[in-house]
Amino acid sequence: MSDITKQSLTELVENIKNKKLSSTDVTKAFIQRSEKSSELNAYITDDFTSALDKAKKFDQKPNLDLKLPGIPMAVKDLFCTKNVKTTAGSKILNNFVPTYESTVTENIWNEGAILLGKLNCDEFAMGSSNETSHFGNVQNPIDKNLVPGGSSGGSASAVAGQLSPITIGTDTGGSIRQPASFTGIVGLKPTYGSCSRYGIVAFASSLDQAGPMAQNVKDCALLQEVISTYDPKDSTSINFKRNHYSKELTKNIKGKKIGIPKEYRVDGMPKEIEDLWQKGIQYVKDCGAETIDISLPHTSYALPTYYIVAPAEASSNLARYDGVKYGYRAKGENLIDMYEKTRSEGFGAEVQRRIMIGTYVLSSGYYDAYYLKAQKVRKLIKNDFDEAYKKVDAILTPSTPSSAFKIGEKTNDPVSMYLNDIFTVPVNLAGLPGISIPAGHDTKGYPLGLQIIGKAFDEQNILNIAFAMEEKISFKNKITDWWIK
Amino acid sequence: MSIDLKTIKHISKLSRISVDKKRAEKLADDLNSIFEFIEKLNELKTDDVKPLTSIAETTLKFRSDEIISKNIREQIIKNSPEDNEDYFVVPKVIE
Numbered sequence: 203m204s205d206i207t208k209q210s211l212t213e214l215v216e217n218i219k220n221k222k223l224s225s226t227d228v229t230k231a232f233i234q235r236s237e238k239s240s241e242l243n244a245y246i247t248d249d250f251t252s253a254l255d256k257a258k259k260f261d262q263k264p265n266l267d268l269k270l271p272g273i274p275m276a277v278k279d280l281f282c283t284k285n286v287k288t289t290a291g292s293k294i295l296n297n298f299v300p301t302y303e304s305t306v307t308e309n310i311w312n313e314g315a316i317l318l319g320k321l322n323c324d325e326f327a328m329g330s331s332n333e334t335s336h337f338g339n340v341q342n343p344i345d346k347n348l349v350p351g352g353s354s355g356g357s358a359s360a361v362a363g364q365l366s367p368i369t370i371g372t373d374t375g376g377s378i379r380q381p382a383s384f385t386g387i388v389g390l391k392p393t394y395g396s397c398s399r400y401g402i403v404a405f406a407s408s409l410d411q412a413g414p415m416a417q418n419v420k421d422c423a424l425l426q427e428v429i430s431t432y433d434p435k436d437s438t439s440i441n442f443k444r445n446h447y448s449k450e451l452t453k454n455i456k457g458k459k460i461g462i463p464k465e466y467r468v469d470g471m472p473k474e475i476e477d478l479w480q481k482g483i484q485y486v487k488d489c490g491a492e493t494i495d496i497s498l499p500h501t502s503y504a505l506p507t508y509y510i511v512a513p514a515e516a517s518s519n520l521a522r523y524d525g526v527k528y529g530y531r532a533k534g535e536n537l538i539d540m541y542e543k544t545r546s547e548g549f550g551a552e553v554q555r556r557i558m559i560g561t562y563v564l565s566s567g568y569y570d571a572y573y574l575k576a577q578k579v580r581k582l583i584k585n586d587f588d589e590a591y592k593k594v595d596a597i598l599t600p601s602t603p604s605s606a607f608k609i610g611e612k613t614n615d616p617v618s619m620y621l622n623d624i625f626t627v628p629v630n631l632a633g634l635p636g637i638s639i640p641a642g643h644d645t646k647g648y649p650l651g652l653q654i655i656g657k658a659f660d661e662q663n664i665l666n667i668a669f670a671m672e673e674k675i676s677f678k679n680k681i682t683d684w685w686i687k
Numbered sequence: 688m689s690i691d692l693k694t695i696k697h698i699s700k701l702s703r704i705s706v707d708k709k710r711a712e713k714l715a716d717d718l719n720s721i722f723e724f725i726e727k728l729n730e731l732k733t734d735d736v737k738p739l740t741s742i743a744e745t746t747l748k749f750r751s752d753e754i755i756s757k758n759i760r761e762q763i764i765k766n767s768p769e770d771n772e773d774y775f776v777v778p779k780v781i782e
Contacts (some may be wrong), residue, residue: 301762394742408742437747506725517702524703526775528766537778542705554704555717558695561702562718575728577738582731584739616717617724633742 206231207364211273211421214367218264218271225264225272225316228367229257232274232318236365241685242341244356244365246279247287248319256316268314269428276366278357279320280327281307281412282401286317290403291325291335291353294523294530294548304401305433306370306412313428318366322356325550326520327377327405329353330622331612334552339609342385343681344648348606351381351622357415358385362679368416368425372402374409375508376602376626379638382415383601383651386640386679388422388668389415391626393658394633395440398433406515407438409508409630419639419669423447426661445662453670456490460667461594465501466625468603474644475600482598482641482652482671489670494594498586503579504628505620510563510576511631516553517560523548555616584632591657596664599625601638601651625653635661639668640677647680690718 206228209217217223233250253274260272282288282300289295303311311317324334332340332355340355342348343363350359354371358381361369371378373391382389390413397412404410414425427448432441462483467476483493525531525544532547534540549557563572590597603624612619629636635658638651652671656664695711695718706714760773769776 298766301759301765434748434750438741438743440743440745500731503728503731506727509721509725510728521703525768526777527763529768531768534778537780538703539705540778541703545703546705549704554706555714555721557702557704558698558714559718559721562690562694562698565698565701572725574738575733577740578733578736579728579731581736581739582733584742617720620721620724 207235209367210417211368211424214273215271218273219266225257225260226254228272229253229274229316232366236318238686239363239365242343242359242363242365243338244321244340244359244363245276245319246289246291246322246337246356249286249317250319253316253318260314260316265314269424270310270313270315272314272316273367274316274318275310276318276321276360276369277307278323278354278369278371280323280372280403281370282403283307283317283320286320288320288403289337290327291323291337292549292553293336296336296530298528300401302401305398305431305435306402306429309429309431310370321360321369324353324355325553326403326516327353327372327374328516328552328556330376330380330619331607332356333609333613334550336550341685342606343685344385344606346684347609348648349384349609351384351606353377354381354415358382358387358389361385361387361415361417362681363685364681368414368421370412370425370429371415372410372412373630374405374512375630376623378413378415379601379626379636379651379653380622382638383640383649384606386649386677387415387417388419388637388639389413390422390426390637390661391629391635392426392430392661393635395438396430396635396659396661398431398436398439400433400435404519406512407519408515409512419665419672420448420451422637423451423665426665442659447662447665450662451669452666453489453673455486455667455670458491458596458667459594460486460491460493461496461590461597462493463496463498463501463590463597463599465498466599468624471603475603475650478642478650478652479600485671485674486598486667488674491667493598496590496594496597498590498628500579500582500586501628504583504631505624507576507579507583507631508627509559509620510572511580513556513560514564514573515560517557517564520553520557580631583628587632587634595657596667597655599653599655601625601653605644605646605648605650629655634658635664637664637668639672639675640679641675642677643680649679690715690722
């Protein structure tokens, strides 16, 4: 069967279940395409030989009752995978081979999926363009020298470029939704506590969530169903009744109330983003939903809050990289010198910058002025959403304030890079689920996304709204295979 | 507020990251522009606001004190840059 890699996850599952395709056929096809796609630099580590063995093994005794029967899949290199190198995009973990498996990836393999390899990302997921990775920047399949977004840039590039039928990323301030938007795919950041953080390299523990990235909403729902489980190994995992997201998926959103927050109309936002948002409003109305103007008055404080909370947590989480127990070690004259050189040589510039910010805001004399202040503003931001959800069922916004930018365009100005996440960060601060779906193109032909934000634990509702909108939008990603040799 | 080289030196010591002078100057510039952006929070009066310390708003569960992982010494030591099979090895700390 030709064009295997063009098929959606749902189609591949169906074809394997109907025995029209074997796991080996599918795995081979994605490996071949991945091998021809080295220019995208989407992979840090491939596991192709082992993947093919697993596929053959699956085909000898196929269990077709599984949700992801024999489906090959690459994952962001932030998930610990047993016996497969896990770098978090950092030199400091360049030689780290986990002896255990993250819960989220364990769930995926338990449903029959097969690991293709580990995907590039910003170092420790700190970045919005995949340019902070120690393993080089990733190309966006949409156009040469265009960033795929970040931090899950390799994941976005792999799904949009059809190197992996589906994948998982992590999202601390927009790291799933922003790259999804930049590459014309679907990305879901689940409610905080929905997917276990066990075995995911930690960045900012009160914000980090794993989530699916897919070609369409149905695939996204299916993977969410697999990865969202209660896990006692993560003390903030929440035991709530999880839906069968793919089975319960419906386009019927009649009577749903969708909030349109006026504060997301930011200064200097390109007209094409405003136009896209208006189109989105029309689409949900066409689906029978009602839109209501709402206010989230503290929106403009979300980014400054994030740039205190996230670096503070990161500086604490990254204290473990000391060159003693695992990872890179530099030579030093004594223990302290060894620590300082290891961290100076092992971490890249952006990670060092964030550790320094975090250390500063937590240091004696500054804690109240910065960290405590940020926690209070975070409460105000959450209160805004709580107030809004008394009137509406979900909120519709653009995913990003612009389309993908050129590689190197923003690397010298950290604040302008941070502004990319202006629409996604409030969702992490409030612990809510948010989904980005491709909704149109700008004048350059680059994809643009719309974001639907839900109530906590209401993934089903935003998936349904996305599913209904997807049909109306009928987006086609413009992939020209320019990188294939 | 301005972050000077002395402050950078202090933070670099606290975070155990050595920085040379050139790098310290760049960091001071970057941190100043970031903190200028962060200062926006001072527009808000927050005296009566309770800080948000946990997003899940649940109390952490206790679990029983049972050993789940047994005999994993080898696994734990496997990724160490230097060890003598039983212990992590670090530069000499006691003369």
